[in-house]
Structure formats: structure tokens, C-alpha cells
Amino acid sequence: MARRKQGLVGSITSMPWPVGIVLGLIGYVAIRYGIGWYLSSRGGTALAAVGNAANGGAFGPIAWAWLGICCVAALCSLIVRRQRNRLLETQTGLDSLRAMNWRQFEMLVGEAFRRQGYRIEETGLGGADGGIDLRLSKNGKITLVQCKQWRSKRVDVKVVREMYGLLAHHGANAVKIVAVGDFTPDAKWFAQGKPIDLTHGEALLTMIQGVQNTTPSSTHLPLKLTPASAAIPDCPSCGAPMIKRANRRSHETFWGCPKYPACRGTRPA
16 A cells, blocks of 8 residues: 655645745755856866856756745645644534535544644545545654544444554554544444554544644654643553543543543543
């Protein structure tokens, strides 16, 4: 199962928009001035002639073209990032989750995980019919995600088996299946005791509400997490990223599992 090739613009678009601007400026200087300097310093009549031509501006159009491509990709990255933020912040209930199309649902799930400190890779292997839609990276662990925006049909055991089969094939640590609705009893039974996380609609909505109005972390960059995202602990029972809750009686805050009541793992805040 091969991954989709993004191409040059797609690769730059997938990065934070400031990275695209920086790549454009570096490439412009390297093409416009660096090539001529390098060829001139190598010696030889032919190389010196090409180097002199480059210094005279022969590669100027190529340098400007590269800068333009990077700027367009950076603009696309900025637009997409704002769309993702707006999509997540405007979710109010299960009805709004059901109203979007499958592509918007995939973007929404990706943004929710991104705000929890995951590095997100949209694999392009999914689509309306399923597959690996997202690849999550966090703490050296890889999780494969499939998004199911089925409005009326419950996710059956066949889908869960297929995702479990991809676990070893892709060398991942776990799989997640995120659905608007629910899962069949057979699907839930098959997932027990395996590194399979079944997230139904209500659990997804709880997770989204837990990360709304938080600063999106730039998890496209793999080196460092923001303090807010790095502080989110994992559930001691199932390993899912936890969300803050409040005790109705004492009003004390604590970390709770987003899959409650299916999982009752807690941690002190």
C-alpha cells in the first residue's frame, strides 16, 4: 500500500507557513548568487563561463520562480491552517459533526490530535471509503488513524480487523478508528486487549471540546512540543490523551479519560 506523492508544492504546503517563506528566501539566494559563485570557484573555462553568466543574472528567473512557488505554498498553508482552526472551534455537537463531509471530518480529527501534541501526517490513503487517513507521532510512537463519518451505519468488525492487519505492516504501535456514530458489539469485542482505540461520536465530541480555545501547537515541526501540549498526560488505563474535568461536588479539577464511561482512568490535575 504505497503512499501518495505530494509533490513540491504539497510538501511545502504541509509545513507551517513561515517555513515556506524561509525556504523561498534561502533558495532564491542560493540560485541567484550561490550557483555562480560555486561554478566560478571550480576553475575551468566552461564552468567559469557558466558561472559568469549566473553572476550576470542568467539564473534570476529561476530564482524568482522558486521564491514565487514557496510564497504560494506558504499562503496555502496559512489558509488551510485557519480553515482547520475555524472548523474545530465551531463544533457544538454531534449534529455539526454529521453535517460535514468526509474530508472536513478528517481535517477536524487531525486538528484535534494536533492540539494534543501529536505530529500529524495526512497520508492520503483514505478517502470516502476508508483506509489510513492520518499518521500520528508522539513520544516516539506511531499511531495509524482511520476516520469514519458514517451518519447511520455502525462501524463493524471487518473495518477493525483490516486496521489491525495494517498495524504490523506499517510498523506502527497502535491504531485508532474515529467515528461519528458507534461500533458494533463484535467490533468492540475484537478490539479488547489489542492496541486498538475505538473512539465513538460522543467521545470524539468530548475530546474536541477539551481542546477548543487552546493555542494550536505547531506539531508539523518534530523537534519540540509547546508546554501546553506536552503537559497533557496519557490515560493510565488505555493510553488515550486525557482532558481536564471538574468534580461536580467539590469542583476540584482532575484529568479524565475522553472515553468515559467506557474507560474510567483518572489522574490528579
